[in-house]
Amino acid sequence: MARRKTARDVALDVLMAVEERGAYSNLLLNDALTKSGLSSRDRGLATELVYGTIQRRNTLDWILNGLVKKGVTSLEPWVRHLLRMGIYQLRYLDRIPGRAAVHETVRMAKERGHRGVSGLVNGVLRSYQRRRREWTLPEDPETPEKLALATSHPEWMVRRLMEVYGKETARAVLEAGNRPPRTAVRVNPLKSDRETVARLLSEQNPGMEVEASPLSSQGLILKGGGNPARGLLFREGWVTIQDESSMLVSEVVDPRPGERVLDGCAAPGGKTGHLGERMKNEGVLFSCDLHPHKIRLIEDQVRRLGLTIVEARRADLRELPGNVEPFDRVLLDAPCSGLGVIRRKPDIKWSKEPREVASLTSLQAQLLDAAAELVVPGGTLVYSTCTLEPKENAEQVSAFLERHPEFRPDGSLEDRLPEAVREKALRGEGWVQILPHHFDSDGFFIARMIKAK
Numbered sequence: 001m002a003r004r005k006t007a008r009d010v011a012l013d014v015l016m017a018v019e020e021r022g023a024y025s026n027l028l029l030n031d032a033l034t035k036s037g038l039s040s041r042d043r044g045l046a047t048e049l050v051y052g053t054i055q056r057r058n059t060l061d062w063i064l065n066g067l068v069k070k071g072v073t074s075l076e077p078w079v080r081h082l083l084r085m086g087i088y089q090l091r092y093l094d095r096i097p098g099r100a101a102v103h104e105t106v107r108m109a110k111e112r113g114h115r116g117v118s119g120l121v122n123g124v125l126r127s128y129q130r131r132r133r134e135w136t137l138p139e140d141p142e143t144p145e146k147l148a149l150a151t152s153h154p155e156w157m158v159r160r161l162m163e164v165y166g167k168e169t170a171r172a173v174l175e176a177g178n179r180p181p182r183t184a185v186r187v188n189p190l191k192s193d194r195e196t197v198a199r200l201l202s203e204q205n206p207g208m209e210v211e212a213s214p215l216s217s218q219g220l221i222l223k224g225g226g227n228p229a230r231g232l233l234f235r236e237g238w239v240t241i242q243d244e245s246s247m248l249v250s251e252v253v254d255p256r257p258g259e260r261v262l263d264g265c266a267a268p269g270g271k272t273g274h275l276g277e278r279m280k281n282e283g284v285l286f287s288c289d290l291h292p293h294k295i296r297l298i299e300d301q302v303r304r305l306g307l308t309i310v311e312a313r314r315a316d317l318r319e320l321p322g323n324v325e326p327f328d329r330v331l332l333d334a335p336c337s338g339l340g341v342i343r344r345k346p347d348i349k350w351s352k353e354p355r356e357v358a359s360l361t362s363l364q365a366q367l368l369d370a371a372a373e374l375v376v377p378g379g380t381l382v383y384s385t386c387t388l389e390p391k392e393n394a395e396q397v398s399a400f401l402e403r404h405p406e407f408r409p410d411g412s413l414e415d416r417l418p419e420a421v422r423e424k425a426l427r428g429e430g431w432v433q434i435l436p437h438h439f440d441s442d443g444f445f446i447a448r449m450i451k452a453k
């Protein structure tokens with residue numbers, strides 16, 4: 001009978017699949033954990049190994065390049081992932097004794113390869129244990145190369161962040177990228193209120209600390225004490241797991257009951273759900289996405305929340321003008337390079353390339369042009385991304401406003417932002433940029449514009 005998979009086996013399978021299929025680590029990991037039958041402790045270890053190994057890849061490869069004769073790229077992919085995971089445990093997981101990490105890694109090498117591979121794995125890990133002082137990271141990294149190594153990000157990203165935000169801020173952003181994401185939930189005002197839900201969550205989850213979010217009036221931050229996605233409050237639609245910066249987006253859209261609202265890039269439906277809640281389930285909420293397989297995710301979301309005003313449809317936003325009546329408010333939460341959500345999806349660091357930004361900015365401009373046509377005179381357009389790249393954010397919006405003199409940046413945005421955001425975030429005319437270290441939340445850009453009457 002086949003041996004049951006351990007946390008390390010599951011983690012290695014996910015690491016290989018992320019690279020082979022180019023899929024997001026969080027989706028693959030969730031899927032693998034659901035099928036694994038692992039205890040909650042082992043699920044925690046598998047999660048830490050997957051995220052940690054991807055997060056620290058730069059630093060791990062720097063070490064491995066000093067230990068593997070022909071360098072880390074000469075290794076078969078599974079051996080490379082296994083060694084990265086082994087070194088990760090030795091370097092970053094103090095609670096795992098070194099000999100257990102080596103023993104388990106060598107066992108996996110034996111099971112998956114021939115004797116030569118397990119010999120190599122054993123030799124590399126033991127050499128690292130003996131020589132680990134040789135890999136001391138600079139305490140105050142001055143250059144982009146050193147900062148890339150110390151924070152384990154690709155050099156092009158470090159250079160770009162330094163160029164845009166300066167060295168100190170870039171470093172704070174990069175360090176925030178390595179911190180584990182906080183869990184936040186949005187309370188559904190159609191079912192309850194923030195105080196009641198905070199009390200229920202604390203009662204139902206011993207050890208969980210619950211705090212009000214400084215970013216959203218509907219948000220709660222949860223620390224420790226279980227997974228809210230498994231609880232009754234989630235299943236019954238009282239809460240939705242969502243990052244606090246994301247919550248701010250629908251608050252800035254500020255839709256009113258009875259209006260016609262479009263969520264133009266909607267899947268998986270996090271913001272659609274929030275818009276529907278704020279509309280008190282009255283009016284029309286048209287929610288579309290390009291990819292047919294994602295429409296079900298929006299439908300599941302709105303059903304769970306008890307929303308009946310949502311029409312979820314597969315559509316290319318660029319083809320909607322002329323085919324639907326215009327809307328009082330349009331949200332364009334555009335596809336982007338995702339540099340603000342690296343702590344949640346660390347694989348973005350290694351899968352994105354600078355040239356992708358160029359193709360994304362051109363897609364975003366096309367989406368914005370289509371969205372503009374879909375707003376009624378006097379209506380509101382909100383553009384948001386979860387990235388930190390100005391070409392996709394403030395520069396994108398400036399170019400849009402030049403192409404569309406019928407729109408003006410909305411100066412009232414300032415008054416709509418919570419005080420904490422006004423104090424910390426970067427702001428321009430009608431836009432706000434939250435960086436990941438400001439609130440330990442996702443990095444987000446939000447711009448609000450008004451169409452002339």
Ligand SMILES: C[S@@+](CC[C@H](N)C(=O)[O-])C[C@H]1O[C@@H](n2cnc3c(N)ncnc32)[C@H](O)[C@@H]1O
Nearest residue numbers: 265266267268269270271289290316317333335
């Ligand atoms: C950042 S995600 C949206 C996240 C969503 N607003 C939420 O809060 O859950 C961007 C979405 O845009 C969709 N998309 C990309 N190109 C599109 C297009 N031409 N028309 C409509 N949707 C598109 C992608 O499939 C993706 O789901």
